[in-house]
Amino acid sequence: MKIDVLTIFPDFFDAVFDFGIIRRAKLAGIVDINVHDIREYAHDKHKMVDDRPFGGGDGMVLKPEPIFAAIESLVGTSERDTYPQGTRVVLLTPQGKQFKQTVAKELAEVQHLVLICGRYEGVDERVNDALVTDEISIGDYVLSGGEAAAIVVTDAVVRLLPEALGSDTSAENDSFSDGLLDCPHYTRPAEFRGMRVPEVLLNGNHAEIEKWRRERALEKTRLMRDDLLDVKNGEM
């Protein structure tokens, strides 16, 4: 998979893509990730990437020209209907459809993912109209821009790529893959500052351990995320 990130803060991504699963996936050739400064596609003499909103109001709006130029360079065309098959251009904005594991799974199937990070008061709507295939928010809270959201989406998608995880782990075993939160985990020592590990985990009875884990997962889910137990939310 190829992932291109368009941002006015390319440095924001320096460290995060160089650790853990993303680093390993890059080194293994499973994913090719490139971060592009939108300013490099601004061809006016002041390299302007934003401007004041028509109609007035506070703040600045990202201009369309540099983003169209970037998409033409990275995708080959700025007409959504003529994108190569398996190309998705995602705009990260607070107005988008909420990112879920189902969306991550869908995006993990594509060949080319372009993530456009919004900022300021927004992005000129003609970007959305002509270029964007998916408008995504990561949740109901206010970020200062789409950069942190692009990192979240990249992380969730890359770890789903075949062979991105180590051999002993599997995305199928994840919390969420069965629609429940994870059960509690313990490691040595069996007693720490007076706190004992549940006895059932120490006795080696694997049927009993599985039953305990399932019960704790259900209990935790009911307590923290009752909404996940609704049938309509069960498919992840």
Ligand code: 9D3
């Ligand atoms: C002052 C501007 N706000 C008026 C209600 C709107 C607004 C615009 C841009 C609020 C935040 C942002 C910056 N956020 C993102 O670009 C963003 C985001 C988010 O804030 N929450 C969850 N997901 C995302 S994806 C991109």
